[in-house]
Amino acid sequence: MSVKQEKLIVNGKRPDGRKLDEMREIEAKAGVIERADGSGFFRLGNTIAVAAVYGPKELHPKHLLDPVRAYVKCRYNMAPFSTTERIRPGPSRRSTEISKVIKSALSSVLFLEEYPETGIEIFIEVLQADASTRCVGLNAASIALADAGVPMKDLVASCAAGKVEGQIVLDVAGEEDCEGEVDLPIAYVPRKNEIYLLQMDGIVKKEELKKALDMAIKGCKVIYDKQKQALKCEYKEVKAK
């Protein structure tokens, strides 16, 4: 709306001082919601999410249950006060879609066949939003699943790359988010070298996309290590008690 004359990226430095392939600060914790069977907290700069996992457990209505594997329920939700404009409580089309892609990504790494006729519930709450809320929510949920002791092939890590002023950058945020030309959030498992969530918006050439995907994968590897660390801390704390 307003006429912006100044460039966002100057000499390879971004508005908040980061380099093009630099992520925002990360904070990860496990076991933040005591009532849940497992829980996780993830912060990426100013984007904050918590997640809780309940199950495997009984679920209603019965006819939804699957006789050969656990039924996964996943709800991504933004707190009404998490954004500049208040969000009306309740599911939106946007949150319905995000819940669906996160559910698929997380289901990829679960041994669901081990728990037929049960339900696993994953609830994600975005408490503060500054871009990449689906990635941050997914990261928190991944920690929560591990914390709940649900058998997993591996942790899933998620982050986004984008294009700002024609340049491919990692983890778009703040002012960049409004001006961003492309957004590419992915979820990735380093050990398998596989992508489980991938969405892309915006006009991009094939080569740019490759560059962005590479960058996002590198970001996921950093996040993956932070998730591991959070779970180790939790484990140590439990042992220490």
Next chain:
Amino acid sequence: MSVKQEKLIVNGKRPDGRKLDEMREIEAKAGVIERADGSGFFRLGNTIAVAAVYGPKELHPKHLLDPVRAYVKCRYNMAPFSTTERIRPGPSRRSTEISKVIKSALSSVLFLEEYPETGIEIFIEVLQADASTRCVGLNAASIALADAGVPMKDLVASCAAGKVEGQIVLDVAGEEDCEGEVDLPIAYVPRKNEIYLLQMDGIVKKEELKKALDMAIKGCKVIYDKQKQALKCEYKEVKAK
């Protein structure tokens, strides 16, 4: 709203050139929705509907099922783009009522007692609307039920008569619809000489009503033949394969 000086009906000719007791062009087909157990297509002038039938089949929730006869579910729906003004998706009070009267009319000719504890689902979609959508939808559904092989006493045929500029006419449409004083949609089974759907709106004298009902019955007989033909074609095609 606008002042219309000209008469719609001049010398017994209607705006689209039809005679008072003449119906619009009819097109009827069976087997248009491959996934359904049975389906039908019906066009009357510019009003077009398709219908699909699923069942007799299992239904949830179980406590709705009837131990002595099949439970019929019927949904009449207008596509959002079928009318001049876009229709918001989802059921309205109008569509709820029409679903109810169509369901009753179709149930009349089904041997529901042969399928206790099951459900028969009838779904009608109006793709384009130029008056008589309930009749056209019912005609499509009737074909769909026969196509699905659901045992029926007979086909049900439906059309409407009305009053325009004081004259009783068959199958009101187009400009006449806005100016119509009376609308009398019926559903009828020729062999039984019985009426299964009947609604009437507008001020009418007893004698006028009799004339309109007679005219509508004659219309239903024409439609009934077209429905039969559509099913025969379908049958032939299947044999030919």
Next chain:
Amino acid sequence: MSVKQEKLIVNGKRPDGRKLDEMREIEAKAGVIERADGSGFFRLGNTIAVAAVYGPKELHPKHLLDPVRAYVKCRYNMAPFSTTERIRPGPSRRSTEISKVIKSALSSVLFLEEYPETGIEIFIEVLQADASTRCVGLNAASIALADAGVPMKDLVASCAAGKVEGQIVLDVAGEEDCEGEVDLPIAYVPRKNEIYLLQMDGIVKKEELKKALDMAIKGCKVIYDKQKQALKCEYKEVKAK
């Protein structure tokens, strides 16, 4: 909105001529809704409610049922035309809360353990509203439960006290309602000397609250007698038949 110069309470007399601790006229009846297992009618001045009770009976969905006691369903509803401004049909947040507190108050006096795996449904309709609708609804429901023969420890009686122009008064109504500073609806069982519903709005000192509570309790005793009488009349009528 309008500037009111005149006092509402003059020489201990209220706008409708009542004394400070005087209730409006009461009318109570049992057995007004023939189809229900039990029903009640209660009028307090211009506030009128009817209530119906169905059960103990089967309920769906099954998994809601409690293996050790009856499940109580309670719905307080205001008729759309009961207030000055028309109320949209359907539950509101206000009616949801009132349904909840009435349900708790009535459950207090029921021997729910005698009917495990069943449901008791209590439906309250406010037909005309002039303050204290929750009290009047609860009084009607209490009669309805007794009329239905549901075993009860005792009848529950309900009324409200309030503060108007700094004075504690019983059964605020009419003009007083708009200007009222405090509202204290309670439900009470005289024989047990126990309070089962209590809500309070408005700034009040501890001593004022005591005075108001005393007054409301006295009001409940009057109502309790009227409820008993209504049930006796009903019983006599039945015997007389």
Next chain:
Amino acid sequence: MITEIGTEYVKNMIKAGKRFDDRGFEDLRELKIERGYVQNAEGSAMVTLGETKILVGVKMKVGEPFPDSPNEGVLMVNAELGPIASPDFESGPPDPQSVELARVVDRGIRESKAINTESLCMEPGEKVWTVCVDIHVLNDDGNLIDASSIGAIAALLDAKVPELNEDGTMNRENMKKKLEISQIPVACTIHKIAGKMVLDPNLREESAVEGRLTVTSMDSEKLCAMQKGGECGFTPEEVYKAIDISIKKGGEIRKKHFGA
């Protein structure tokens, strides 16, 4: 729940020419209309038809006209066949029975042009009165359509139009102007039980109804709405007979209860 045995019993009674309360097939139960039941409503009527009890309230509110009729007030009819009257009630979207009930009553009033909607226009295209007719079923002992139709027109005849204060708020204290009602449409429904045509069934009889035809008449000549329900068909001759009965009964009700 009404059992199969129950409906068989009713059918056998009807076949034998009998009804529970010794009425003839074309007799209504006792009808009482209590107008002005609800003070806060602009108009109201409590209708008792046997043990069927329905309270109808009319509320007026200021609204906008529909774009295609900028000079006309708006009519809205709503029915709540709520849980108090029907134990098998489930909350959720309006059930088809309530919707049909409201729409059949609505058409009777609307199509007969009973309400002078042009008299409800305050500023063309901008501000008109919306007349909300709410049908509140308190006890369902059968024949809700006829009872609701009678209640609705009685409540409308009872209704007054509020004055508007200068600031646009409503003044309900001093309502002198009556809502203009020029017609008295009355619905009368013919029910087929065991092949016979029966009027005003109670709930037990209703469980055995095979088909019904509602005819809303304006006078001895003119109809304004019809609605068939149920699965049993009507021959054209049966339709004509039903119309005759309905017109006759409608006239009786108009005469006895509306002085028309």
Next chain:
Amino acid sequence: MITEIGTEYVKNMIKAGKRFDDRGFEDLRELKIERGYVQNAEGSAMVTLGETKILVGVKMKVGEPFPDSPNEGVLMVNAELGPIASPDFESGPPDPQSVELARVVDRGIRESKAINTESLCMEPGEKVWTVCVDIHVLNDDGNLIDASSIGAIAALLDAKVPELNEDGTMNRENMKKKLEISQIPVACTIHKIAGKMVLDPNLREESAVEGRLTVTSMDSEKLCAMQKGGECGFTPEEVYKAIDISIKKGGEIRKKHFGA
């Protein structure tokens, strides 16, 4: 799921004068309030009461006043006892517990006149601030009403009023004006377990609660809201005793956490 055996166990403990964490009956768990938790909210507070965790956010938006108070801003309190905090959650209309929670907190703030609503009017009858208080329960370990009430007033005290740009959009960058809060209403709920009056139960204890009485106090003299819950009755004497305890505890919380 909490079993019958579980609640019996709690009752026996309480009867014996004991609690899980060796607290006295009138002791609260540790209370922490972290204001300004959410940057995008105009005000916020993360409240930790034992293991109960609630995040309350305040958002301001431009809206219209209610017709009967054209010079006043609007307060809206909403609670989401969402699935994250309660595994038996079902999506659908707001559940009665969330609604009661929101409405009890709402009444405490509204009735105490804590917010100067007239200071929120921009153009009388046209444009006012709507203050949205959203209670977001993250972990339910009991006593949600008290924790939410404390969180709500803490978040309101943290809240700032945005400036409006000339084109009517909000300027959130430079918010200097604090929301005017003149009272600190605090809810304190007395729970009856095995006939004893107990404060601040955790979830296990809550499963054995027979009745509760919430008293929202403004100072050592004045109350502004009360709400009884649960099926167990309170005698008038018990009500008075509950009020005394609540006023005392409310005062302690106001002093320790709000410096009032």
Next chain:
Amino acid sequence: MITEIGTEYVKNMIKAGKRFDDRGFEDLRELKIERGYVQNAEGSAMVTLGETKILVGVKMKVGEPFPDSPNEGVLMVNAELGPIASPDFESGPPDPQSVELARVVDRGIRESKAINTESLCMEPGEKVWTVCVDIHVLNDDGNLIDASSIGAIAALLDAKVPELNEDGTMNRENMKKKLEISQIPVACTIHKIAGKMVLDPNLREESAVEGRLTVTSMDSEKLCAMQKGGECGFTPEEVYKAIDISIKKGGEIRKKHFGA
């Protein structure tokens, strides 16, 4: 219902390099596009892809722009995977599959800037055209995303912009102005079955799909949207391969069916 045995059968076929209709893995079924199917719509297209049938309609209505883009018309894409096409349909809030379908198609159109939204502004900040694209699935025989994406752009290319009469009502009689469409985004989805990459599966094949990747391309160089679905992962190399296939197929479709 598709059984486990059914999906095993499909996987074995695919492993053996076969498909039901003898197509190659990268072959589409027969594609037919019938533009102008619905007279009352401003634009429409009936798409038949094998036995998958989708009718897309475009309706224009007058609305307000979003506050952050006052000079631009609004695009709305809605999909109804209604009961007619899917017997396991339950009424209620939009199901996730319909929502995803609509949003993937929406992003393809929106991100490619196919519609010149500024040409849809009538009065900045006040009055713009809202373009409603409704995807109506009539028969689901698999690959709804690709078929819907093709249908949507075909319907938009068919669409005309009504004239506005002086009184603000729409004149649909004489629509000469075409909706300005500058790009033809085409979605092409790569499906993994038994580890192979397969295009355009029918419903039976779809039951065995382990993962899918939709790539919406604008030309041989540029993409505008991607969406992964399903639980099976894609390595980066597989993603690149999928992009290549999609760009190639998209180009073929654009050439053959859109003359571009």
